[in-house]
Amino acid sequence: MSVKNNISRRSVLRGMVGVGALGMVSSSMLVKTAMAGGTVTIGFVYVGAKDDYGYNQAHAEGAAALKSIPGVKVIEEENVAETNDVQKTLESMINLDDTKLLFPTSFGYFDPHMLKVAAKYKDLTFLHCGGLWTEGKHPANTGSYFGYIDEAQYLSGVVAGYASKTKKLGFVAAIPIPQVLRNINSFTLGAQSVDPSITTQVIFTGGWSEPVKEAEATNSLIDQGVDVVTCHVDGPKVIVETAEKRGIYSCGYHASQASLAPKGYLTGAEWNWAKVYTDYVTSYLKGEEIPNLVRGGLKEGVVKTSAYGPAVSAEAREHADAVKAQFMAGEFVIYKGEIKDNKGNVVIAAGQSNSQTDIALESMDYLVSGVIGDVRS
Amino acid sequence: MEAVDLGLWSVPLAVFAGAIRVSTPFLFVSLGECLTERSGRINLGLEGTLVFGAMSGYAVSYLTGSAWLGVLVAGLAGSLFGLLHALICNMPKVNDIALGIALMMLGTGLAFFLGKNYIQPQAPNLPAISLGSWSDLAPVRSALEINALFIIGLILVPSLIFFLNHTRWGLMLRTVGDSEDAARAIGFSVKGVRTFSTMAGGFLAGVGGSFLSLYYPGSWSEGLSSGQGITAVALVIFARWNPLYCFYASLLFGGAGALGPALQAVGITSGYYLFNAAPYILTLIIMIFSSSSTHRFAGAPGELSVTR
Incomplete structure (x- = not known):
């Protein structure tokens, strides 16, 4: 192919400069996150629209309650199907936004999608709504929460x-x-x-x-x-x-x-997810251990x-x-x-x-x- | 409201009511697509047009308080999508099917993007015409709450047949759809006719979408269309490009869609996934029995890319 011959020394050099610049950008970003220090990014994934008068809205209202906690940044993605899509979403939240705590909120996200991603990023925390976390069977950095509705x-x-x-x-x-x-x-x-x-x-x-x-x-x-x-x-x-x-x-x-x-x-x-999410995040920020299985009803709020x-x-x-x-x-x-x-x-x-x-x-x-x-x- | 136990009779009643309630979007989209395909082009993007029509109709109805204005805007938005499809297809070597798929995604995506703020509010809905006041039975009265759009669709059927078969413009449209060469020889503008018919098809599909958000189920949400637009496009082939058959096919699909819930309501509870799949099984069966490897579909426009 003649295309191969078109790569001149100049374009190679230009490419190297570009890579160098990218490297500089990313290193400066690292510094920036390190400097920001206290800010922790929390990711929420919803299966539908977050204002659907229903399941997703309930979670989004809970997520919104976190925004008032200092040092917390909430990122959200809606309409994520219960397929490999959710793995991609979680990966991009982790790699692009440096998310530390992830809440995939739909039932079908748990197995295998969240479990797969969680096994790959062992130092991050994944909390799933509705799943039944079982000791020994599921990774220690995952957990599930649900209410006795x-x-x-x-x-x-x-x-x-x-x-x-x-x-x-x-x-x-x-x-x-x-x-x-x-x-x-x-x-x-x-x-x-x-x-x-x-x-x-x-x-x-x-x-x-x-x-x-x-x-x-x-x-x-x-x-x-x-x-x-x-x-x-x-x-x-x-x-x-x-x-x-x-x-x-x-x-x-x-x-x-x-x-x-x-x-x-x-x-x-x-x-009343606002209560559950606030509890989780407060103990996360304090560095306390997060329980793997959280359940509660009217009494627990x-x-x-x-x-x-x-x-x-x-x-x-x-x-x-x-x-x-x-x-x-x-x-x-x-x-x-x-x-x-x-x-x-x-x-x-x-x-x-x-x-x-x-x-x-x-x-x-x-x-x-x-x-x-x-x-x- | 007094309770009257209709027993198993409620199943045919529900299928009848469902046929009218659920079929209207199928009817509008398939009539629109029928018009477009008779001119020799397939617009697969009508699913996107339907969803966009549902969103824009709902938004306009909410903002202005007039559901009918919403229907009009949904139609106009639909014809803009039709215009886009037509203009791009008018360029040389453009595949109308591939473009249709692209426009389907564009329409759906745009509707989701612009419709975010309209999921929550309640917009005024289209009025229904009560034809069941003679009955004491609440289910019968409810089944005969017929929406004006359905009646408009009903009137459209003979009008379209008349237009296609008995008017000069209809003849022009059919000529363009059957033989480009013949149309050119007479001096018809092939591109012009197709642009018009794709726009008209888009208009009807947009109106069909507004029925979903403004009457039944009656609110905008992102899961509103479960593929009604794409099903309606398939219905046109199934209906042999004949508006009257489009009407029957739409009724059949509407009724079949109502069968699953109706059977469960009377206590026939097993096999609901199967009943919910009834419309699709029905399509498969009819397609199998009506297909042939030796001759092409009767009634198919000669210039249509899938049958050529």
């Missing part, structure tokens, strides 16, 4: 139980994974504590963000006589709006959707409930507030035997009591009696 779902269920006239509740869910099933079950058990005859109809849409299917599912549920609907999808906006349009009640999820449904919004299960909407009766408020007080005192157990699944098998025997911290609940694979739906696809 089903406590708040139980309270939503109590409120929904009072609001429903048809005794049929609806649940629009994404995918039958343990966290989703636990929410469906807790919501149902909460409602059944008001009236044992209440049933919950579940529709799985098959994806975390499927607006058309979510609207279609909500409409189908309403056509079946469901008069309170809640959900576990990434962005509950469409579901809450559809419920409001059709004149039924809704309970929110992830963040507050109260402003979307001023008439029908009852209450909702919300994350990891989750919270939306303020009651105007349609919630005084009776419902009283009941829900009483249960909430028990949660705050750490006394309430949702999964107390005997509980049967919706096929008639006993899943929690009489006398057995699985409290919130029980890891067994994190591999839930059944729907309790009174839920109409199927875990198998």
Whole structure:
């Protein structure tokens, strides 16, 4: 090829000068970060838009709370798919922005993506939302955190139980994974504590963000006589709006959707990541050891409930507030035997009591009696 | 609201309602693409146009308070994308399919970038026309809440057929699509006609997108389109470049999309992934049975790059 001959001595020299200049730039950058000293960069990765009225917004609100801590710089990237893309994002946060503490917030980021990157950068800290960190199995520089949001779902269920006239509740869910099933079950058990005859109809849409299917599912549920609907999808906006349009009640999820449904919004299960992230970062800055597995519910302030909407009766408020007080005192157990699944098998025997911290609940694979739906696809 | 148990009857009702609710974006995009392809060009970028239309329609509706203005702007934005496609395709040796894919990414990316501030707010939605007031059943009344855009789409179908088959301009468009040489010999401007038809196609696709954000599901989010635009482009081939068949195919896809949730709602809970895949399985089956290795698709415009 003649191209080869075109490389003259001059261009080679020019190239060398360029490399030299680059070297100078990078070395001066190193000095700069060293001089900045106290500033630590923290990276957040979101699977969707960070203002989606849902999952990602809840995390972004938590990340925003860190910005007020001195010496902390927060960088964020949204719409990162649960594929190799997230590895690239993490790598670029590490290599370009010198990020020390990383929060990949979506369920599918954990295995294998975050684990792979974490194995490569052993001196950095990776904290994942929703995964189940296991000692010996996962690297020591990784960890996972999650909240017992089903406590708040139980309270939503109590409120929904009072609001429903048809005794049929609806649940629009994404995918039958343990966290989703636990929410469906807790919501149902909460409602059944008001009236044992209440049933919950579940529709799985098959994806975390499927607006058309979510609207279609909500409409189908309403056509079946469901008069309170809640959900576990990434962005509950469409579901809450559809419920409001059709004149039924809704309970929110992830963040507050109260402003979307001023008439029908009852209450909702919300994350309080600001608390979790602030705790993590404060102990990181102090140089304390970060726990690998963080869990917490209403009592620990990891989750919270939306303020009651105007349609919630005084009776419902009283009941829900009483249960909430028990949660705050750490006394309430949702999964107390005997509980049967919706096929008639006993899943929690009489006398057995699985409290919130029980890891067994994190591999839930059944729907309790009174839920109409199927875990198998 | 009184509860009436419709039992299994609610499935056909939901499919019917879904056919109308879900089909409208398919209908607009496929009618638009039909027009473009009849002139001899494929615009695969309509997925991007749809997403951009959804975003711009929602943004304008939010900013001005008028949903119809949003629809108009979505259409105009769509025709700008069409114009871009046409102008680049008018240059020599440009592959319309590759360009379409590029424009799909551009449209989606631009919509995500510019639409950041419009995910949160609630914009005024398009009104629906209630045709079900005769019924006491809430599900029936809800199923017969028909959106004006669907009715406009319904009127567009015969109008397009009339335009294509009974007007001078329609004849010109078809001539350009079937034989460039013949069109040139008569003295038609091939590029001009194709530019017009791609712009018109883009306009309809933009309007189709605004239906998603302004009526059903009725808000802008980045996951709003689950490939409706690209599916609609495929529908045109499936519908043999005939606007009437485009209408049927859109209804079929809308109805099939509603089947999964409706079955789960009545308690048929197993196999929902399969039911959710119904529209795609349906397409595959029809494509297999309608394809032939010996002769090309009946009704295919002669100048179309995929069938030439």
